[in-house]
Amino acid sequence: MKQAELKTHPLRESQGADEDELLANQHTIIANQERIQSNQAKLDLLLANQEAILANQAKLDLRISQQEHTPASPEMIGVNPIFREIVRKARTVAGADATVLVCGETGTGKEVLARDIHARSARRDRPLVTVNCATLPAGLIESDLFGHEKGAFTGAFQRKLGRFEVADGSTIFLDEVGEVPLETQAKFLRILQHGEFERVGGTQTLKVDVRVIAATNQSLERLIAEQKFRSDLFYRLNVFPITLPPLRHRREDILLLVNHFARKYARRFGRDISSINQDSLRQLQEYDWPGNIRELEHVIERAVLIAEGDILDIELPSGNEESYRLALDARTPANVNFIGDADAHRFVTLEDNERHYIRQVLRHTRGRIAGSDGAAAILGLPPSTLRSRMKKLELN
Ligand SMILES: Nc1ncnc2c1ncn2[C@@H]1O[C@H](COP(=O)(O)OP(=O)(O)OP(=O)(O)O)[C@@H](O)[C@H]1O
Ligand SMILES: [Mg+2]
Helix, strand or coil: CHHHHHHHCHHHHHHHHHHHHHHHHHHHHHHHHHHHHHHHHHHHHHHHHHHHHHHHHHHHHHHHHHHHHCCCCCCCCCCCHHHHHHHHHHHHHHCCCCCEEEECCCCCCHHHHHHHHHHCCCCCCCCCEEEECCCCCHHHHHHHHHEECCCCCCCCCCCEECHHHHCCCCEEEEECHHHCCHHHHHHHHHHHHHCEECCECCCCCEECCCEEEEEECCCHHHHHHCCCCCHHHHHHHCCEEEECCCHHHCHHHHHHHHHHHHHHHHHHCCCCCCEEEHHHHHHHHHCCCCCHHHHHHHHHHHHHHHCCCCEECCCCCCCCHHHHHHHHHHCCHHHCCCCCHHHHHHEEEHHHHHHHHHHHHHHHCCCCCCCCCCHHHHHCCCHHHHHHHHHHCCCC
């Protein structure tokens, strides 16, 4: 009777159906929640992987660009005593993590020295990260150096790591540091002092361990006087300042460099350059080289390229590289005036030159070949190679 009553009671019947539906819905909700949670976990994993891929990609890009542009071991050619003393001092601080500020005119070898310091530091196994502060567009410099979060600005579709983050555990080379905009300098100071920064559009404070080598061809003191550079940042960078001399103050190195570049480009262009016109040598030694070693390198590169025989003939018409270039361009091959065999006495063979340079370097090192201040290190050669060159040149 009771059961029949229950069965036939319309309200009870509909209540039971509602409960069933409710229960079924609850199950669906729980199942969906579980699915959402598992998807969320997968998404987190995916994001973490993506981040790792991006970080690796950035490191890979830098390593590739390094291999393309950097010689395996930096060349520090020169016997000038002031230059050698600078190289010696730089190598002394290479091992310490001190900030180094390299000053000097354009083309004096600031980047070469920075690479040499990094290559001799404990961080040498990690790639040196180079930033040219002069070529970074003003609006992008912060994001380039410190990175940005997704959506930090229009076009920031993804989180990007900055160069300081990529350089974590390694060295960063801040070229043309005088060009860093005043607005960015405070952020710079903080990362130099505490290694701390935030990505653009981010709130999380990040910490990195980066050794800084900065370079400038401008006077930072003058920029401070013009209120374009923060003096506190200058003092922070100026812990170990190094000033590279212009080439006109180390003329004894001109021949050494000519020899080095003549060899380098003869090899690169598949030329067989055996000697150099003595008149050319005299001109090269008298010229003032406002563009320093880079300018000399370009002059030799072009001379090797246009050489029609095995003799390097260089003309620097008015002591000005631009007019030299124009004069070269204006020369037709028929007008190239190489001096014939009858004038051979006017030439010095590259071997004679080499013998002379090696002797000069050995005199400077008092005969020492190996070691960090030995002749081999100065000439950028392994000691065994230098010994076999000396044997070939009959040098004792
Ligand atoms: N001591 C050196 N021995 C051999 N080559 C050198 C030396 N110093 C510089 N060079 C060469 O001269 C050129 C200019 O050097 P680098 O780029 O280091 O100069 P820089 O001072 O950084 O110039 P800028 O101020 O214009 O950036 C490079 O091709 C480099 O290989
Ligand atoms: Mg440079």
